[in-house]
Amino acid sequence: MADEKRKSIDPAVLTLVEKAAADEVMLCWDRLDEQSPQCGYGIAGVCCRNCAMGPCQINPFGDAPQKGVCGVDAETIAARNFLRSIAAGAAAHSDHARAVVEAFIRTADGEIPGFEIKDEQKLLSLAMDLGVSIEGKDTAAVAKEVGKTLREQFGRQDGELAFIAKAPIKRQELWRAQGIVPRGIDREIVECMHRTHIGVDQDYKNLMKQASRTALADGWGGSMIATELQDVLFGNPVPIVGSVNLGILEPDQVNIIVHGHEPLLSEMVVAASRDKELLALAKEKGAAGINIGGICCTANEILMRHGIPVAGNFLQQEVAVVSGAVDAMIVDVQCTLQSLTDVAGCYHTALITTNPKARFFGARHLEFDEANPLVAAREIVTIAVENFPNRKRKVVIPTDNKTDMVAGFSHETINYILGGLFRGSYRPLNDNIINGRIRGIAGVVGCNNAKVTHDEHHVTLVKELIANDVLVLQTGCSAVACAKEGLLVPEAATRYAGPGLAEVCEAVGMPPVLHMGSCVDNSRILMAATAVVKEGGLGDDISDLPCAGAAPEWMSEKALSIGHYFVASGIFTVFGVTWPTLGAKHLTEYLFSGIEEELGGKWAFETDPVKTARLMIDHIDQKRHKLGIDKARERVLYDMEKRRELET
Amino acid sequence: MNDEKRDVGQGGSDVLGPTYEAGKPDAPDDWRKKLRSREEMLGYLKTACRYWYSDDWYGSERRKTRA
Ligand code: SF4
Numbered sequence: 001m002a003d004e005k006r007k008s009i010d011p012a013v014l015t016l017v018e019k020a021a022a023d024e025v026m027l028c029w030d031r032l033d034e035q036s037p038q039c040g041y042g043i044a045g046v047c048c049r050n051c052a053m054g055p056c057q058i059n060p061f062g063d064a065p066q067k068g069v070c071g072v073d074a075e076t077i078a079a080r081n082f083l084r085s086i087a088a089g090a091a092a093h094s095d096h097a098r099a100v101v102e103a104f105i106r107t108a109d110g111e112i113p114g115f116e117i118k119d120e121q122k123l124l125s126l127a128m129d130l131g132v133s134i135e136g137k138d139t140a141a142v143a144k145e146v147g148k149t150l151r152e153q154f155g156r157q158d159g160e161l162a163f164i165a166k167a168p169i170k171r172q173e174l175w176r177a178q179g180i181v182p183r184g185i186d187r188e189i190v191e192c193m194h195r196t197h198i199g200v201d202q203d204y205k206n207l208m209k210q211a212s213r214t215a216l217a218d219g220w221g222g223s224m225i226a227t228e229l230q231d232v233l234f235g236n237p238v239p240i241v242g243s244v245n246l247g248i249l250e251p252d253q254v255n256i257i258v259h260g261h262e263p264l265l266s267e268m269v270v271a272a273s274r275d276k277e278l279l280a281l282a283k284e285k286g287a288a289g290i291n292i293g294g295i296c297c298t299a300n301e302i303l304m305r306h307g308i309p310v311a312g313n314f315l316q317q318e319v320a321v322v323s324g325a326v327d328a329m330i331v332d333v334q335c336t337l338q339s340l341t342d343v344a345g346c347y348h349t350a351l352i353t354t355n356p357k358a359r360f361f362g363a364r365h366l367e368f369d370e371a372n373p374l375v376a377a378r379e380i381v382t383i384a385v386e387n388f389p390n391r392k393r394k395v396v397i398p399t400d401n402k403t404d405m406v407a408g409f410s411h412e413t414i415n416y417i418l419g420g421l422f423r424g425s426y427r428p429l430n431d432n433i434i435n436g437r438i439r440g441i442a443g444v445v446g447c448n449n450a451k452v453t454h455d456e457h458h459v460t461l462v463k464e465l466i467a468n469d470v471l472v473l474q475t476g477c478s479a480v481a482c483a484k485e486g487l488l489v490p491e492a493a494t495r496y497a498g499p500g501l502a503e504v505c506e507a508v509g510m511p512p513v514l515h516m517g518s519c520v521d522n523s524r525i526l527m528a529a530t531a532v533v534k535e536g537g538l539g540d541d542i543s544d545l546p547c548a549g550a551a552p553e554w555m556s557e558k559a560l561s562i563g564h565y566f567v568a569s570g571i572f573t574v575f576g577v578t579w580p581t582l583g584a585k586h587l588t589e590y591l592f593s594g595i596e597e598e599l600g601g602k603w604a605f606e607t608d609p610v611k612t613a614r615l616m617i618d619h620i621d622q623k624r625h626k627l628g629i630d631k632a633r634e635r636v637l638y639d640m641e642k643r644r645e646l647e648t
Numbered sequence: 649m650n651d652e653k654r655d656v657g658q659g660g661s662d663v664l665g666p667t668y669e670a671g672k673p674d675a676p677d678d679w680r681k682k683l684r685s686r687e688e689m690l691g692y693l694k695t696a697c698r699y700w701y702s703d704d705w706y707g708s709e710r711r712k713t714r715a
Contacts, residue, residue: 121680121689128693128701134686166700240676307676408676415696416679424696534699 008315008454010484012246012401016319019396025346027318028337028450044583045078051198060583070198078584079204080196082560083211085580087192089561090214092334093520094154094185094222095357096262097229101151103264103370104229108143114268114374115233117143122231122412126150130162143232150225156184161221167526168533170541171570175216178598180209180568182217189214204587212568212599219565224523230301234267237304237408237517239417239510244483246316247402248309249325251395253291254282256384257311257320260332261518263301265354265368266294268377269330270306278381287388290381295320296335297476297518304408304517312484313455313477314555315448321349324395328384332368333358335447335556348390350383405483406490407515409473411528417508426528426535428508429471433546434537434629437500439469440620441532443525443566445478446551446559449577455481457552457576457609462487464613466512469498470620473528476519478551487513522562525549526569539627543570543600546623548616552576552609563603567591570600572619574612579605 007017007029020027041047041057048068049055056068058077067073107115117123117139123146127134132145153161160181164172175181182188192214195201201210231237249255256273258266272278273290282290293311294302302308311320314335320326321343328350329340341362344351351363354376359365364383368376409417419425432438442465448454458481462472466487474482482488487496493505497512505512516524529542538545549566551559554575566573581588582605596602606612624630683689693701 119680120686121683121692124686124689125693125697125701236680238676238678238680241672404672412697413679419696421679421682421692421696424692426699531699 006453009456009459010245010316010401010454012312012398013316013319013454015396015398016246016322019394020319020322023322023346023393025322025343026339027322027343028315028339031339032450041583043578045081045580046074046583048072048077048080050080050196058583072202074584075204075587076202076207078581079207079587080201082581082587083192083207083214084196085557086211086214086561086564087189089556089558090185090218090222091189092558093218093226093561094189096333096520097185097222097226098151098154099262099264100226100229100233101147104233105144105147105151106370107233108140108147110140112370113372114271117232118235119232122228122236126228126232129166147229150229153221153225154185155187157187158183161185161217163220163224164216166530167220167569168530168541171543174541174600175568178209178212180213180216182213182221185217185221188217204584205590208587208590208595211564215561215564216568218561219523219526219569223520223562224526226520227517227523230263230520231410234263234301234305236412237410238413239406240304240307240408242303242307242309242405242407243402244310244312244405244480245398245401245403246311246320246323247397247399248291248293248311249320249323249397250289250291251325251397252288254285254287254289254327254385254388255291255293255325256381257293257295257326257329258298258302259295259317259329260336260355261297261334261520262332262355263298263305264370265330265332265373265377266298266302267305268373269380270302270308272374272377272381275378275381278378278385281382282385282388285385285388287385290385293320297520298332300407300476300479300515300518300521304515309402310405310480310483313448313480315450315454318343321347323397324348324391324393325397327387327391328352328380330354330380331358331360331363334558336360346393348387348392350387352380352383354380401484403484403486405488405515406511407479407483407488407517409510409514409516411516411524411531414514414528415531417510426531430532430535430537432500432504433532436629437469437504438471439498439500439617440471440546440548440624441473441529442470442547442616442620443473443475443522443549443571444482444552445475445519445522445525445549445562446554447477447556448481449553449555452553452577452607455484455553457612458482459485459487460609461550461552461613462513463496464610465616466492466497466501468613468617469501470617471501471504472513473516473525474513475516475521475525478553479513479515481553482513483515487511488515519558519562522566526565529569529571541570541600544623544627546620546627547571548619549573550575550612550616552612567595567601567603568599572601572604572616574604574606574615576605576607576609576612
């Protein structure tokens with residue numbers, strides 16, 4: 001990428017990219033340059049190394065070779081690769097969930113000091129979901145039984161995952177008819193590995209059935225379990241004001257960045273940062289206080305529950321360290337770059353790994369002891385405080401780059417906001433979709449990808465959608481991108497939304513873009529969609545709704561799993577950047593079209609965010625037409641001229 | 649800019665503009681704390697979250713088997 005400005009639309013990032021160059025620190029964009037041009041077979045998804053007769057590659061342009069040594073074709077290779085990615089993504093979310101379940105059960109047993117059952121209402125709802133009797137039982141006893149029942153979801157061998165019953169009835173029937181109801185979370189993931197071994201499943205459609213079953217085991221299984229139990233442990237999110245971007249770093253305070261995905265330790269780090277003794281130690285070391293900031297999904301978790309500021313999203317982890325102001329970065333699992341050890345080595349930052357599943361060569365490892373998490377958290381904060389005087393290079397904090405945002409829109413909170421305490425309901429949302437003020441709903445989620453300008457696709461797509469009266473639900477790094485742009489505050493409705501959506505947002509006092517949490521919290525989007533279906537008036541199934549999904553800057557296997565459970569739940573889903581099956585014509589056609597006949601949802605691939613918005617809006621309009629609620633309406637094209645007008 | 653907006657969905661009625669108070673709240677609106685007893689919580693689940701927890705109200709699925 002020759003033009004430095006094309007690396008990001010975020011001025012904070014560009015400032016620090018420049019500093020990194022001056023400091024001779026290599027960042028992910030530099031490594032992408034070194035890796036380019038990347039392997040065409042890999043990009044097209046037609047490279048296989050599943051056995052020692054390979055690796056084999058299929059020529060995507062029709063010339064030889066068209067078969068691997070074992071005889072498989074491009075369709076099978078790409079389908080197997082796609083399925084393995086979904087298995088990895090589902091495993092990541094679900095293993096996170098397993099850690100939460102284990103901590104939850106130990107909390108119910110009173111074994112984890114500092115953790116408690118914070119949200120009894122959510123616990124009661126789970127007891128009802130799972131058929132756990134609450135009669136004559138105290139909170140701890142109910143929690144123990146709920147925890148044990150959810151732990152069994154991982155190792156089940158037959159039957160159906162419990163949360164499948166929360167989906168619209170018609171959707172459940174469709175899954176049963178298709179034979180894709182997940183039996184047990186681990187079982188589906190193991191079966192993916194078996195089916196993709198040499199000489200097993202060699203029918204791309206059959207492989208995609210298992211992709212659907214595994215992805216559903218993530219969305220309606222692992223991810224949903226993580227979300228639900230984190231809510232019980234740390235509280236169901238409610239609207240909370242926070243601030244976002246690297247301007248949240250404080251020049252005169254100890255800055256600690258918590259980065260990763262599981263909120264168990266970060267909750268305790270937040271508590272330790274408020275400890276009087278540690279604050280006194282910070283003063284002794286010359287710091288005015290202790291400042292915590294988050295990156296990636298850990299950021300979203302502690303933002304939603306404590307209002308802790310967000311330092312940035314995935315592609316900001318290296319530049320945060322380049323600021324020279326981060327005294328410690330604590331990482332757990334997922335999306336943490338190995339290069340952090342190199343970057344931290346150029347500054348004074350203490351890089352601390354905390355999870356036995358995710359150690360970095362060259363980083364300090366401090367295991368998070370569940371039996372006493374506050375001890376580990378205090379130790380981490382102490383390391384950061386003692387590191388404060390060691391800042392050795394120039395500190396550059398982009399102080400102007402800090403934006404207000406509102407987060408914490410769980411599906412329960414949306415229900416409350418729309419209807420109040422005594423009339424909690426999705427009815428106002430459904431009515432406003434039916435009367436056309438809100439054209440439809442979009443879930444815009446997912447990662448950053450160094451192959452496209454950081455944040456640009458998220459922001460452009462979401463602005464385009466809200467300008468066309470589409471209410472946007474967000475999670476993960478996508479939510480952080482749009483928060484930095486100022487789209488996650490109520491005032492954004494007046495400034496950016498179409499008139500119908502603006503009117504609804506202004507009446508309710510909500511932003512046109514709702515932050516629903518971290519990546520496992522995409523399960524909240526499934527629940528919100530289900531509530532809309534069940535409220536009535538917009539069809540009988542999620543696939544009837546005027547809604548669509550997108551991950552315009554995706555990069556992780558988790559994103560593929562999320563995208564595929566959106567599709568298998570009946571949602572039209574558009575991914576940007578690159579598409580991993582392009583070398584397999586029939587498989588790609590099936591995912592982009594044929595699969596809709598079976599699941600009611602389908603995939604699309606589009607690299608231009610404005611065209612992505614067009615695809616999503618066209619789909620929403622088609623659904624409105626089918627529901628008989630379409631009206632002639634003018635589509636607002638959010639062109640450059642209009643954007644410039646708004647900026648002034 | 650707001651009064652220039654027209655509500656195309658409703659055939660051109662004027663948009664009211666923001667009805668919420670300006671400024672930032674000091675604390676989150678923790679509506680869940682308003683439900684104190686187990687009875688209140690169960691009552692809320694059965695009414696507000698009727699989509700999943702009501703015995704006799706299943707929205708669009710009211711004539712079907714319970715989800
Ligand atoms: S499984 Fe088949 S295509 Fe894959 S590496 Fe082995 S021989 Fe080649």
